[in-house]
Amino acid sequence: MGEHKTEILRGTLDMLILKALSLNPMHGLGISRRLDQITGGVFQVKPGSLFPALHRLEQEGWIEGEWSGSESNRRARYYRLTAAGRERLGEEQESWSHVVLAITRVLETT
Amino acid sequence: MGEHKTEILRGTLDMLILKALSLNPMHGLGISRRLDQITGGVFQVKPGSLFPALHRLEQEGWIEGEWSGSESNRRARYYRLTAAGRERLGEEQESWSHVVLAITRVLETT
DNA sequence: GATCTCGTATAGACAATCGATAGGAGGGCC
DNA sequence: GGCCCTCCTATCGATTGTCTATACGAGATC
Numbered sequence: 001m002g003e004h005k006t007e008i009l010r011g012t013l014d015m016l017i018l019k020a021l022s023l024n025p026m027h028g029l030g031i032s033r034r035l036d037q038i039t040g041g042v043f044q045v046k047p048g049s050l051f052p053a054l055h056r057l058e059q060e061g062w063i064e065g066e067w068s069g070s071e072s073n074r075r076a077r078y079y080r081l082t083a084a085g086r087e088r089l090g091e092e093q094e095s096w097s098h099v100v101l102a103i104t105r106v107l108e109t110t
Numbered sequence: 111m112g113e114h115k116t117e118i119l120r121g122t123l124d125m126l127i128l129k130a131l132s133l134n135p136m137h138g139l140g141i142s143r144r145l146d147q148i149t150g151g152v153f154q155v156k157p158g159s160l161f162p163a164l165h166r167l168e169q170e171g172w173i174e175g176e177w178s179g180s181e182s183n184r185r186a187r188y189y190r191l192t193a194a195g196r197e198r199l200g201e202e203q204e205s206w207s208h209v210v211l212a213i214t215r216v217l218e219t220t
Numbered sequence: 221g222a223t224c225t226c227g228t229a230t231a232g233a234c235a236a237t238c239g240a241t242a243g244g245a246g247g248g249c250c
Numbered sequence: 251g252g253c254c255c256t257c258c259t260a261t262c263g264a265t266t267g268t269c270t271a272t273a274c275g276a277g278a279t280c
Contacts, residue, residue: 010120010236010267016216023219029258038219039212049237051260056236073246074257093217099119100210102149106126107203109133109148120236120267139227159268161229166267183277184226 013045013053015092018085021063027076028054054079062088118153123163125206126153128191128199131173137186138164164189172198 020031031054032045054077057063062085070076081089130141141164142155167173172195180186191199 011117012119012213013237016213019216019219027258035216038216042208042212043216046238047259048239048241048261051258052236055260070258072257074259075245076258096213096217098152102152103119103122103126103206106129106145106148106153107206109129117235117268123267137227156269157228158230158270162267165229180227182226184228185276186227 012096013049014057015089015096016043017050017053017057018062018081018089018092021079021081022086022089025078025080027068027070027078029076030070031079057085060088061085118155118159122206123155123159124167125199125202127160127163127167128172128195128202131189131191132196132199135188135190137178137180137188139186140180141189167195170198171195 016035017031020026020034026034028047028050032047032050035043035045054063054065058065058079062082063079064082065077065079068076068078126145127141130136130144136144138157138160142157142160145153145155164173164175168175168189172192173189174192175187175189178186178188
């Protein structure tokens with residue numbers, strides 16, 4: 001039954017959130033919509049994944065949240081990247097490209 | 111404690127094993143050594159990850175195991191890809207490239 | 221016959237995602 | 251005012267997959 005859509009999202013969600021926030025401060029659902037849009041629907045981050053991740057990142061000091069009003073005048077928590085978060089993003093991107101390169105090598109061996 | 115997480119990207123181990131077996135039938139530790147070698151040490155699959163994965167894949171019918179003697183004359187279980195496994199590998203590769211493309215798009219947005 | 225290596229196996233801890241569910245609060249409509 | 255829809259955040263429980271650590275049998279070497 002279960003068609004696994006994007007389980008490989010595991011472990012990359014943090015990086016994607018940090019990247020999104022590196023462009024503009026956003027609130028949670030804004031990030032979610034942004035990722036969905038950019039990836040053409042490949043990543044549909046559900047609230048049950050998104051908010052725990054945001055709390056995790058804030059806990060680690062990589063993002064900072066602030067309550068404010070959304071564009072549609074709702075109460076929303078806007079997050080922005082901290083300096084540590086920007087550094088972290090760089091590390092994760094580097095690690096990611098290493099991993100992708102390694103996997104690519106495996107997949108290309110004949 | 112700053113630990114560099116060498117954790118394999120979740121969900122990719124199955125694909126890597128299938129790919130390795132698509133080249134040659136191998137026993138468990140052989141697969142592990144092969145991946146380590148090809149990726150230059152990026153993936154060091156530990157027994158605690160490898161064997162559960164192999165059992166999982168055999169259960170699903172994607173690989174088939176047979177007891178035999180290893181090159182060093184030990185008792186070893188050689189696995190080979192089934193037809194279903196080959197098909198599965200194709201699906202996983204396609205899914206993987208989709209995901210990588212999507213993530214790349216996110217990381218490249220400015 | 222002690223010890224090393226090879227190869228397989230499993231138990232327990234742990235982290236991250238998902239599905240489901242919840243609720244407050246603004247906006248539009250009648 | 252009363253209703254419903256959407257927006258936005260939140261959390262619980264289950265599931266999955268990885269890790270660390272430990273274990274054991276058996277061939278190799280001496």
